[in-house]
Amino acid sequence: MEQINTQNIEIKAIKQKKIPDWFVSWESFLLFTVVVVFILNCFASPYFLDPWTLSDATFNFSEKAIIALPLALVIIVREIDISVASIVALSSTAMGFVAQAGGDIVTICIVGMIVGTLCGIFNGLLVTKLNIPSIVVTIGTMSLFRGITYILLGDTALKDYPESFAYFGQGYVFSLFGFEFIAFLILAVIFYILLQRTNFGRRTYAIGNNPTAAYYSGINVSRHKLILFSLVGLFCGIAAIMLTSRLGSTRPTIALGWELNIITMVVLGGVSILGGSGTIVGVVIAIFLMGLVTVGLGLLNVPGIVMSVIIGLMLISVIAIPKLFKKFKHKTKH
Numbered sequence: 372m373e374q375i376n377t378q379n380i381e382i383k384a385i386k387q388k389k390i391p392d393w394f395v396s397w398e399s400f401l402l403f404t405v406v407v408v409f410i411l412n413c414f415a416s417p418y419f420l421d422p423w424t425l426s427d428a429t430f431n432f433s434e435k436a437i438i439a440l441p442l443a444l445v446i447i448v449r450e451i452d453i454s455v456a457s458i459v460a461l462s463s464t465a466m467g468f469v470a471q472a473g474g475d476i477v478t479i480c481i482v483g484m485i486v487g488t489l490c491g492i493f494n495g496l497l498v499t500k501l502n503i504p505s506i507v508v509t510i511g512t513m514s515l516f517r518g519i520t521y522i523l524l525g526d527t528a529l530k531d532y533p534e535s536f537a538y539f540g541q542g543y544v545f546s547l548f549g550f551e552f553i554a555f556l557i558l559a560v561i562f563y564i565l566l567q568r569t570n571f572g573r574r575t576y577a578i579g580n581n582p583t584a585a586y587y588s589g590i591n592v593s594r595h596k597l598i599l600f601s602l603v604g605l606f607c608g609i610a611a612i613m614l615t616s617r618l619g620s621t622r623p624t625i626a627l628g629w630e631l632n633i634i635t636m637v638v639l640g641g642v643s644i645l646g647g648s649g650t651i652v653g654v655v656i657a658i659f660l661m662g663l664v665t666v667g668l669g670l671l672n673v674p675g676i677v678m679s680v681i682i683g684l685m686l687i688s689v690i691a692i693p694k695l696f697k698k699f700k701h702k703t704k705h
Contacts, residue, residue, distance in 0.1 A: 397641040401656040408663045416670035426547055428666040430540075430617060433551035434459075434610040435629055436658045439636040440562045441602040443654050446637055447566075447579040448596055449646030450505040452494060452603050456629035457516035462487040462611035464520045467529030467621035476536050483615075484608035490516060491604015495597035513630070521623045529621040540617025551613050558606075563651040575599075579647035631679070635686040636661055644690060661685075 412419045419425075438455050445452055465486040466479045474482070490512070497508045542550040566572035577585040578592055586592050615621055640657035642649025661682070668678050 398653045405660050412667040429549050429552035432662040433555045434614045435633050436555045437610050438606050439633050441606050443637045443642050445599045446642050447649050453509040453630050454513040455607050456626040457513045458487050458490040458607035459611045459626040460520045461516045462608045463615045463621045463625050464523050470532045480612050483612045487608025488605045491601040495600030499593040499597050524623045536616055540613045559655050635682050639689050
């Protein structure tokens with residue numbers, strides 16, 4: 372009888388441990404915040420719950436969200452890519468010249484993805500072969516790629532895209548969901564499986580936790596990082612296709628300032644800027660949260676510069692709050 376009671380107490384103790392762990396997880400906190408922001412938006416504007424308003428709102432973040440997925444893996448391995456917006460601009464410029472030369476949709480899209488991938492490989496080679504810190508490399512290539520775009524385009528805009536090209540950025544699936552949004556959801560599932568269910572994902576976490584130990588355990592750290600930077604470049608090319616399609620033109624200022632938004636999506640999603648931790652689920656929830664905040668502020672006619680300030684504050688807060696909490700916890704122990 373005493374043994375049965377002891378087992379029941381142990382089972383209850385295990386359950387009590389599991390519930391708080393889930394409840395205090397970053398993903399559950401983000402999910403709770405999403406619900407709160409959703410409710411506030413309902414009160415803030417009568418137009419928020421309109422299906423078409425919600426559907427059209429996804430166009431504002433889908434392209435950035437697509438880039439955030441591979442960038443999350445790069446940050447997990449203790450690296451970063453600040454040149455993502457400039458890669459989008461250069462890829463879009465290359466597509467614009469192909470379209471101007473009479474290229475078909477397939478050629479335009481392939482060129483955009485190739486240019487993006489080459490930019491990613493260039494970043495990856497500088498980081499892995501020359502051992503230059505990725506933040507230094509990508510600050511440099513951010514200026515380099517954007518500068519090339521300005522040199523090629525000047526003050527002009529390239530608009531000679533085929534009519535059917537507009538579907539990638541303006542088309543709907545099932546007459547309600549944007550093509551971009553559906554593509555993002557499919558890619559999010561793929562990246563979730565890649566990071567959480569494959570050896571590739573396990574190697575990513577291993578490198579992020581301890582690159583030296585990962586190297587001595589047989590992981591080719593340099594090659595893995597090069598692949599991740601190449602993936603970021605490829606997805607910048609895909610985002611460039613969708614953004615260019617949505618806008619209908621290529622300009623040198625295209626995707627200007629996207630870096631802050633995309634990095635905020637990743638870090639807000641719980642991916643540690645120091646590497647080694649983070650999930651795709653958290654990143655996806657953070658993307659929806661930022662999308663809801665942007666939509667709500669837009670419906671209230673809040674200026675874009677104010678939105679940038681709010682996003683900047685979100686990024687600082689999500690990095691600073693855990694550190695402040697640790698300091699407070701350390702002081703209370705002593």
